[in-house]
Amino acid sequence: METTTSPPSSSSKPPLNIAQIFFKPIKKSAPPSPTKRHTKISVIGVGNVGMAIAQTILTQDLADELALLDSNPSKLRGEMLDLQHAAAFLPRTRILASVDYSITSGSDLCIVTAGARQNPGESRLSLLQRNMTLFKQIIPPLASNSPDSILLIVSNPVDVLTYIAWKLSGFPSNRVIGSGTNLDSSRFRFLIADHLDVNAQDVQAYIVGEHGDSSVALWSSISVGGVPVLSFLEKQQITYEKETLESIHKSVIGGAYEVIKLKGYTSWAIGYSVASLARTLLRDQRRIHPVSVLAKGFYGIENQEVFLSLPTQLGRGGVLGVTNVHLTDEEAHRLRESANTILEVQNQLGI
Structure with missing residues (x-):
């Protein structure tokens, strides 16, 4: 006999979470260990350098959570999905992406790779001034969302931009580092x-x-x-x-x-x-x-x-x-x- 299932009425109980059905819980004899640390890394800029860094961090199992941030939402989502689809081949890491700086909240390490590219014939000083303007938009919200993090600057010219990041962040100098040499x-x-x-x-x-x-x-x-x-x-x-x-x-x-x-x-x-x-x-x-x-x-x-x-x-x-x-x-x-x-x-x- 063929049976059909009618849609649930508004008075029906909400469906159980599938994880609750799949796993039989055990009685917890003690709370989780307070020594367990959740490590979060944020990568700002999903260009070639940013994604090479993100990919290497994932394969080397360096973070429990990886947040990607960029101003290009479509590329950002594409990169996130591409990495998420490799989950079966990687250590377990939660991968997030957003154009909103709140995605970086609570980061232990913020890696900045974003930077303007040099135009043909453009002077180094002009490029630096454009990157300084960009850093004024990037560094303060990173520092605000993750006040205890370490800033690692990779964008070039790295030495001057690390100095700028130090000034803009208000962080002590021991927590602002450039990838340098x-x-x-x-x-x-x-x-x-x-x-x-x-x-x-x-x-x-x-x-x-x-x-x-x-x-x-x-x-x-x-x-x-x-x-x-x-x-x-x-x-x-x-x-x-x-x-x-x-x-x-x-x-x-x-x-x-x-x-x-x-x-x-x-x-x-x-x-x-x-x-x-x-x-x-x-x-x-x-x-x-x-x-x-x-x-x-x-x-x-x-x-x-x-x-x-x-x-x-x-x-x-x-x-x-x-x-x-x-x-x-x-x-x-x-x-x-x-x-x-x-x-x-x-x-x-x-x-």
């Missing part, structure tokens, strides 16, 4: 490892200063497998050409330009770089990264409020300290010159 140093380690035919993880090497043309390669502190490279060569009376070292540094600076020329943008390497920073910060790993921090008081940079990359210990509180790496006189001089280069740009902006 973390990726430059990774390229540096790769090139040295490739030159010596060793694993890049066995190479300790830093690029510091500006994330740009005035960056400084700390050759004097490079070690491979714990062996200081330059002092070892000198003890073995092995001569090396300074031009060879400089050519490696130039390859580091030109690395991003080459990738942009070949594929139009950089994405994967910066995605892994920023994910490594997120892991160190949120899991309190206290690792040392060359990132853009307030440099005043370090390495002879005495009276300048400028952000540039220094070897920095990071943890759950943000910047925990700056490593006292020995610099040669030439390296220290170049670092101060790099600080002056950034400061000149800041002064032109009138901030």
Whole structure:
């Protein structure tokens, strides 16, 4: 006999939640552990860089909740759905997206990748002024919705924009960090490892200063497998050409330009770089990264409020300290010159 189900009347009981039907509850003997932490990361800007960062954060299981924010609602929803559809292949992470800054509320870490693109023939200063205007719209609502978060700036030029974010947020300087030369140093380690035919993880090497043309390669502190490279060569009376070292540094600076020329943008390497920073910060790993921090008081940079990359210990509180790496006189001089280069740009902006 065929039966039909009539629609429920207004007096009918509301249907049970399907999860309540599917699972048989157990009697709770104790409340949930108060030590369990819910980690939330927000990514502002869903361009190529922002999505590479988001994708890497998901695959490395760094957050319980990932919020995406952008001014383009259709692209934003498309990116959110594309990631949500991969849920069966990823660690469990709640993925949200909105054009409203309230979506970022309660974030432990806010990663800013949004920024204006340089128009043909446009000066660097003009681009910076447009990005400063954009940051005036982005940073205050982020700080308001997540007053205890760490701000991680990835947008370029990263050093000046990190300084602007610090000023606009009102956060203490230890909770405002720029991605800086973390990726430059990774390229540096790769090139040295490739030159010596060793694993890049066995190479300790830093690029510091500006994330740009005035960056400084700390050759004097490079070690491979714990062996200081330059002092070892000198003890073995092995001569090396300074031009060879400089050519490696130039390859580091030109690395991003080459990738942009070949594929139009950089994405994967910066995605892994920023994910490594997120892991160190949120899991309190206290690792040392060359990132853009307030440099005043370090390495002879005495009276300048400028952000540039220094070897920095990071943890759950943000910047925990700056490593006292020995610099040669030439390296220290170049670092101060790099600080002056950034400061000149800041002064032109009138901030």
